[in-house]
Amino acid sequence: MNLAIHGLVQRFADPRSGTQATVLDRLDLVTGDIQALVLVGPSGGGKSTLLRILAGLDVPTAGTVAFDGEPLPRDEKGLIGYRRTVGTVFQAYNLFPHLTAMQNLLLPLVHVHGLAEAEARERVREPLERFGLASHAHKRPAELSGGQKQRVAILRALVVRPRRLFLDEPTSALDPEMTGEVLDMIGELKATGTQFVLVTHEMGFARRVADEVAFIADGGCPALATPAEFFSCHEPRVVSFLERVQRE
């Protein structure tokens, strides 16, 4: 994928103070032709806001975003169509709690992509096996561990055969062991050629999986580089961020 962002602005009205908060401030970012882009940076710097725009969930106040030269739609109808071609996984609460893991996987296939139920079951059978979730398919989210929930959520995004995935801190609500099982799954996606944009605080994993790392801070993107360059760069904000993260 080739991501090109120019002059991206996102402002939100703060209902309490009545003022406008500028979360993204004329952000520019142009990647090479890559498979995996990882967004890192301090909390509140605009990573998640950017990812929501990329995933077609929010419309930016100004600016343009294009994947492979194709600009994102700005109208709700166009955005629904766009969201159907990509997959998005949030930090938590992805799954619908009134449905079993299997029903969660089937819902988009049947109601969004028009598959017959039998066809949809056939489609999810092999991936459930591959990611070790087949024996949990009948359970509701409340009966799954945090790691299992996130893996089912990733699978749900994956089985509709999206052009790319957007992952917003998929492990930050998990303990270290479960973080490992989810990162392993994302690592496997990388190995099998799935394109994705990932927001994460796991610097070691970012270094391993990213083709390019974008540093998002103060509503802009002061650094975009390959992992090797990024983790040895001298941009002051990046240096202080990495020092802070490594101390934790």
Next chain:
Amino acid sequence: MPRWLAHLIVIALLAAACGWAFASLDMTWNWGVVWEYRQAFWKGWWMTLGLALAALLASSLIGLAAAVMLRSRFAIVEAFARVYVELIRGTPLLVQLLVGWYVVAAALHVGTEYRAAVGVLVLALFSGAYMAEIFRGGLDAIPKAQIDSARAVGLTRWQAFRLVVLPQAVRIVLPAVAGQLVSLIKDSSLLSVLSIGEFTFAARNVNSATYSTLESYLPLAAGYLALTLPLSALSRWLERRFRYEAA
């Protein structure tokens, strides 16, 4: 102490107290005369059940629609629902029934054969105002993350409401709705003021024919309890049944 035993003890104490109260009154019971009218009670009891079920169905639809309107982005839509809910909840059902029948239905030239239908409609509007607040609470309880997830998998707004929000909200509100049905059944006794032949109307008629007041009204209490106690039990069971899903 097991729960059932505790319940049994309380019921026994209550029965003893009632027995003592009635014994000290030195009443002459006249159950024989009232027994003659058992068919009237029976018919009235079924009528009450039917009226309450019809009103429940209608009030659920009214309540859901009003709840959605209460959450509307459009101020005028929200205002309609808010005025309806506050007006209905702030006035006695008795007044609503009298106005509904003697003013609104009369103005629309509704025939007396539609008495029961008008009664059910007013009862449904009354109960619907309470249902609206119950449903609004249920809809508000669905986290925004669920709507994000629904949009992210490509559902339309309507699909997200129908497939994700509504099924979860219904599970949350079911115990409260069952509780509301208990109130609805008792409130339906006021339909007797419109001479609708339900359970309370039957008891009133028996009383005026036999002058045996307690013998007419005690079976009434028993008949209502026979409807409301199972509902209360159902409400508690539903509450336990759906608790696990809050994850």
